[in-house]
Amino acid sequence: MYPSVGEKADKRDYCNIEAHASSASDLSFIKDGSVDFVLANGLLCSMAPQYHESAVNEIRRILKPEGQAYLSLGSPPPLGFVGRAEWEKILEGFRVERRGNGFIQKWAVVSAKQR
Numbered sequence: 001m002y003p004s005v006g007e008k009a010d011k012r013d014y015c016n017i018e019a020h021a022s023s024a025s026d027l028s029f030i031k032d033g034s035v036d037f038v039l040a041n042g043l044l045c046s047m048a049p050q051y052h053e054s055a056v057n058e059i060r061r062i063l064k065p066e067g068q069a070y071l072s073l074g075s076p077p078p079l080g081f082v083g084r085a086e087w088e089k090i091l092e093g094f095r096v097e098r099r100g101n102g103f104i105q106k107w108a109v110v111s112a113k114q115r
Contacts, residue, residue: 025054027062035062038069042105044090045073045080052082056090063112068097072107 006019
């Protein structure tokens with residue numbers, strides 16, 4: 001069996017690492033507005049559709065007001081789980097800084113909307 005991140009940190013006496021086993025749809029161990037950057041590369045297209053909304057809400061919740069997130073989708077449906085309409089709805093919840101379409105992948109750099 002491979003050692004966990006927590007075990008590796010303990011072995012090296014790192015005291016600034018906390019390991020949490022969680023889902024992207026429940027990041028309750030992270031304080032509101034406390035994260036500078038979220039990398040969600042292929043996250044939504046690899047999780048079941050019923051968890052998309054809560055995962056996006058968690059990203060929005062944990063981002064600092066000046067924080068950013070990189071969101072990307074891998075394969076389009078039927079291989080991935082996020083269609084065009086859902087992608088546009090997700091982006092409406094953020095301020096889109098940049099976005100693009102790769103050969104297969106859609107991506108966006110987003111930040112929190114001003115309140």
